[in-house]
Amino acid sequence: MNIGEAAKASGVSAKMIRYYEQTGLIPEAGRTAAGYRTYTTTEVQMLRFVRRARDLGFAVERIAELLALWRDRSRHSADVKHLALAQVEGLRRRIREMEDMVATLEHLAHGCNGDHRPDCPILADLEGETSVVLPHGPTGTGFGRH
Amino acid sequence: MNIGEAAKASGVSAKMIRYYEQTGLIPEAGRTAAGYRTYTTTEVQMLRFVRRARDLGFAVERIAELLALWRDRSRHSADVKHLALAQVEGLRRRIREMEDMVATLEHLAHGCNGDHRPDCPILADLEGETSVVLPHGPTGTGFGRH
DNA sequence: CCTTGACCTTCCCATGATTGGAAGGCCTAT
DNA sequence: ATAGGCCTTCCAATCATGGGAAGGTCAAGG
Numbered sequence: 001m002n003i004g005e006a007a008k009a010s011g012v013s014a015k016m017i018r019y020y021e022q023t024g025l026i027p028e029a030g031r032t033a034a035g036y037r038t039y040t041t042t043e044v045q046m047l048r049f050v051r052r053a054r055d056l057g058f059a060v061e062r063i064a065e066l067l068a069l070w071r072d073r074s075r076h077s078a079d080v081k082h083l084a085l086a087q088v089e090g091l092r093r094r095i096r097e098m099e100d101m102v103a104t105l106e107h108l109a110h111g112c113n114g115d116h117r118p119d120c121p122i123l124a125d126l127e128g129e130t131s132v133v134l135p136h137g138p139t140g141t142g143f144g145r146h
Numbered sequence: 147m148n149i150g151e152a153a154k155a156s157g158v159s160a161k162m163i164r165y166y167e168q169t170g171l172i173p174e175a176g177r178t179a180a181g182y183r184t185y186t187t188t189e190v191q192m193l194r195f196v197r198r199a200r201d202l203g204f205a206v207e208r209i210a211e212l213l214a215l216w217r218d219r220s221r222h223s224a225d226v227k228h229l230a231l232a233q234v235e236g237l238r239r240r241i242r243e244m245e246d247m248v249a250t251l252e253h254l255a256h257g258c259n260g261d262h263r264p265d266c267p268i269l270a271d272l273e274g275e276t277s278v279v280l281p282h283g284p285t286g287t288g289f290g291r292h
Numbered sequence: 293c294c295t296t297g298a299c300c301t302t303c304c305c306a307t308g309a310t311t312g313g314a315a316g317g318c319c320t321a322t
Numbered sequence: 323a324t325a326g327g328c329c330t331t332c333c334a335a336t337c338a339t340g341g342g343a344a345g346g347t348c349a350a351g352g
Contacts (some may be wrong), residue, residue, distance in 0.1 A: 014329090015311065029327065034318055036329055049272045052181045057247045058245050059311075070269050080268050081260035088251050091244045101203045105234050114227035124228050126195045150299065160300090161340065180347055182300055206338075 010047035023054035152185035156193035
């Protein structure tokens with residue numbers, strides 16, 4: 001299977017397959033006499049693994065760790081779980097940050113008439129030194145506050 | 147006021163002030179005879195505006211629009227409000243995507259023993275073609291789910 | 293007056309993941 | 323044999339930010 005077919009079968013673009021190979025995330029593919037990369041179904045499976053992990057928001061660096069565990073048949077599932085939960089933590093932190101932004105923006109937008117007049121508390125907040133930074137309140141799971 | 151003081155007063159690093167000037171987000175600063183950039187309190191206020199908008203997650207491109215409205219004394223507050231609510235939309239969409247990831251990861255992690263044994267449904271999911279993609283519900287607001 | 297240290301200037305490079313394109317080689321079907 | 327669709331490598335751009343080098347400037351103190 002050449003790189004185009006592997007791309008279609010795995011959902012990873014040919015460009016990215018070469019990039020992953022170049023950066024060492026995946027091993028170098030075999031080559032035909034003409035220099036074309038060839039892929040086995042096992043390698044396509046690995047590419048799908050990478051794709052799926054990306055879809056779950058894992059950084060490529062973490063995916064390298066996941067792949068190492070995947071290949072290690074004497075791995076401890078605790079290590080895998082730890083990576084997954086660390087990822088959850090990171091996602092939740094970013095979600096919280098964005099929720100704070102949403103809360104602030106909605107608060108400001110609520111006070112804005114949204115008509116033809118120029119007066120606008122949103123701009124007033126942005127320009128002033130007394131900004132309304134809404135903290136994220138006691139909502140949520142209470143996880144990972146630090 | 148030179149760039150270092152302006153940076154301290156606005157919360158925008160000197161590096162970023164030069165970058166914003168170079169990319170046209172902010173106008174070119176005045177210069178001393180020796181070539182040092184100088185900043186007035188008005189310009190520092192503009193930098194604070196930019197800083198605050200970044201804190202609310204606005205892309206620099208949007209901030210350019212916000213600054214244009216800020217400067218336009220015959221603006222319509224509706225335009226400002228529209229930008230703010232569009233930003234809320236964008237944030238909510240990204241939050242929803244990440245919440246989907248969290249839900250999937252937690253689902254998978256929940257099924258993982260997390261002990262010394264190698265068996266792990268997380269890896270099984272990543273490698274398989276039958277992935278458990280938890281969808282976010284029927285296109286609601288994405289609220290009230292976790 | 294000269295040195296020192298803290299500032300400033302421009303220029304280049306790196307990040308992370310991804311995409312785009314150019315120039316050239318290969319393969320297959322007509 | 324030629325067309326077109328693949329493939330190869332290399333180079334550049336994205337977005338916002340930081341790091342650092344090489345060199346000029348300024349203020350304080352000896």
